[in-house]
Amino acid sequence: MLRFFAPLIAPLVGLLFVCALLWAVFMAPSAPAVHLASEEYHLPPRGIHYSFEGPLGKYDDRQLQRGFQVYKEVCSACHSMRLVAFRDLEEIGFSKPEVKAIAKNWQVETPSINPDTGEPATRKSLPSDFIPPVYANETAARAANNNALPPDMSLLAKAREGGPAYIASLVTGYEDVPPALKKEFPDFTVPPGLHFNPYFANLNIAMPPPLVSDGQVTYSDGTPATKAQMATDVSAFLMWAAEPKLENRHRTGLAVLAYLVIATLLAFGAYRSVWHGKKH
């Protein structure tokens, strides 16, 4: 009897494994598909054209100056730029006296104490100062912003996927919750103090719409200050702040390419003259 079954044991065990495997593949309950509003209704940044794109791209100083104006008049109420010194603004075409005048608009704390109030004494900023923080500390910043923290803007354009186009899309992207979303996700709510914005990863952002109307700032170069224009300008300025040496990098890249082309031609010429008339 055993002699009859013995040769069948190995194939039977094998068959059992194959069946178990097939069962596991086809019959196992599949994980329930997680279906999230933030996956389906989150939009990628709009395609916005900037002068600094591409290997020959350059910053447009007039645009950067307009962008700084938007930062100063709108965003700087909540967002700091700790890594930018006022004198850095000379790089985008502001003159020394202009930079001095800009710096004076900001107060900076000094180590001494105001003898009347006991608070730290302040003085007007100088071109060598960095743009002073908006809030004394994170707790104060959160307390003023519905418990959310307005991030420092010095490196923001490099810290977010989509860069400047993301920032421009975000600040002009506020809208009502689309009816299709409400229908598909009846539980979706915009909590009090938050605002619906499809460009923000979880769709609800604590920042109130910062750009509310065309003409919110008045540009001295006569450019119409539409919401889209202000958003593009301020995001270009933030890109410069995060990567001021972009043009140098582009220039170095081109110089290296030119060098490689010339070196290749020379090498080829040398090869031709060395082997000229020789048969292998």
Ligand code: HEC
């Ligand atoms: C009233 C205060 C306030 C003003 C003014 C303001 N912001 Fe904000 N901002 C916030 C707060 C608060 C957050 C954090 C939001 C959150 O985490 O939900 C934020 C976040 C952001 C973010 C980051 C979003 C992310 O991906 O984390 C960007 C970009 C931004 N703001 C751009 C701007 C620009 C550009 C301006 C000026 C045009 C501006 N903000 C003006 C309060 C403000």
